[in-house]
Amino acid sequence: MSDDLDLTDPVLASEAELAFEGALRPKSLGEFVGQTRVRGQLQLLLTAATLQQRTPDHILLAGPPGLGKTTLAMIVAHEGGRPLRMSSGPAIQHAGDLAAILSSLVPGEVLFIDEIHRMARSAEEMLYLAMEDFRIDIMVGKGAGATSVPLDLSPFTLVGATTRAGLLPNPLRDRFGFTAHLEFYDEAELEQVLARAGTMLGLDADKEALAEIAGRCRGTPRIANRLLRRVRDYALVHGERADLAAVRAALELYDVDPLGLDRLDRAVMEMILTRFGGGPVGLNTLAVSVGEEAETIEAVVEPFLVRIGLITRTPRGRMATPAAWRHFGLAAHAPDTAAALPIDDL
Numbered sequence: 001m002s003d004d005l006d007l008t009d010p011v012l013a014s015e016a017e018l019a020f021e022g023a024l025r026p027k028s029l030g031e032f033v034g035q036t037r038v039r040g041q042l043q044l045l046l047t048a049a050t051l052q053q054r055t056p057d058h059i060l061l062a063g064p065p066g067l068g069k070t071t072l073a074m075i076v077a078h079e080g081g082r083p084l085r086m087s088s089g090p091a092i093q094h095a096g097d098l099a100a101i102l103s104s105l106v107p108g109e110v111l112f113i114d115e116i117h118r119m120a121r122s123a124e125e126m127l128y129l130a131m132e133d134f135r136i137d138i139m140v141g142k143g144a145g146a147t148s149v150p151l152d153l154s155p156f157t158l159v160g161a162t163t164r165a166g167l168l169p170n171p172l173r174d175r176f177g178f179t180a181h182l183e184f185y186d187e188a189e190l191e192q193v194l195a196r197a198g199t200m201l202g203l204d205a206d207k208e209a210l211a212e213i214a215g216r217c218r219g220t221p222r223i224a225n226r227l228l229r230r231v232r233d234y235a236l237v238h239g240e241r242a243d244l245a246a247v248r249a250a251l252e253l254y255d256v257d258p259l260g261l262d263r264l265d266r267a268v269m270e271m272i273l274t275r276f277g278g279g280p281v282g283l284n285t286l287a288v289s290v291g292e293e294a295e296t297i298e299a300v301v302e303p304f305l306v307r308i309g310l311i312t313r314t315p316r317g318r319m320a321t322p323a324a325w326r327h328f329g330l331a332a333h334a335p336d337t338a339a340a341l342p343i344d345d346l
């Protein structure tokens with residue numbers, strides 16, 4: 001997902017910061033924090049391919065934005081000393097767009113397609129054969145005289161990334177040798193991400209300051225790094241150390257609440273709680289009500305709200321939990337059933 005569309009980010013990034021974000025990317029699996037299971041699985045897959053002197057199997061990376069999908073694709077290429085070609089689903093709107101990319105790959109190249117679920121259907125079908133047999137069929141001519149000419153491709157590894165694995169057609173999903181589901185990071189892992197970024201920024205930050213940021217970044221390394229830069233700005237301008245007080249003041253200034261909810265998260269929650277009495281409310285109704293696309297609500301907002309226990313998904317729609325009523329200071333208005341349920345500590 002491109003950064004100007006990154007709705008998970010409560011504090012927008014400048015071009016310089018995007019460049020810095022690139023510089024922060026871990027270059028090897030050893031440097032990549034968290035996702036222990038996925039890292040182990042990827043390591044095995046890459047090592048086996050090296051031992052057998054073949055290109056690694058195709059890899060699908062699924063999960064919300066900012067959890068490290070692009071970073072992992074770069075690592076797959078880097079660890080195997082392979083060139084990397086980057087593209088994205090929205091840029092492949094015709095089979096011809098894909099044919100041009102595939103036919104110019106060099107042997108062993110890693111092809112990264114971000115947002116692969118947004119690729120044109122005709123291109124998807126071309127990809128099936130390319131992934132399986134390293135071959136595509138090019139149509140020459142039109143109408144009754146059209147013929148298909150096979151074109152051999154160099155062996156390559158496709159790394160697809162998606163925030164919506166469920167939208168991929170089964171034939172495409174089945175052609176990936178390995179699917180990694182990236183999870184939100186826990187606070188200890190985010191502290192490691194922040195400590196590493198802090199060192200690279202030359203920022204003198206307390207452990208408790210980093211822990212505070214880690215608790216407010218939606219379980220997402222990209223947001224952790226951006227909040228850290230806002231804290232750095234605050235400390236710089238106020239001539240202070242990046243301690244707990246500076247973190248709290250900076251994050252309050254940028255409207256990042258104690259759970260790390262951003263503007264869109266809050267809009268969704270307030271809509272469910274106040275307009276729909278806590279739900280259930282259907283995805284499309286909710287999306288229209290907050291003026292956002294259903295896909296963004298489902299792929300970006302909802303996974304985090306479910307994870308921290310503010311909403312549940314039911315067959316009839318999304319429902320606020322008792323914890324949500326309490327977090328928004330509306331417990332007194334909660335329906336009886338919700339108020340009566342035990343409220344977990346967030």
Ligand SMILES: Nc1ncnc2c1ncn2[C@@H]1O[C@H](COP(=O)(O)OP(=O)(O)OP(=O)(O)O)[C@@H](O)[C@H]1O
Binds near residue numbers: 022031072
């Ligand atoms: N495991 C990690 N360890 C350290 N830093 C990380 C990790 N994962 C992500 N990051 C940092 O977060 C930033 C965002 O990661 P990345 O661009 O790979 O996410 P993404 O899942 O591809 O997001 P999108 O779907 O929006 O493209 C990177 O610049 C990197 O610095």
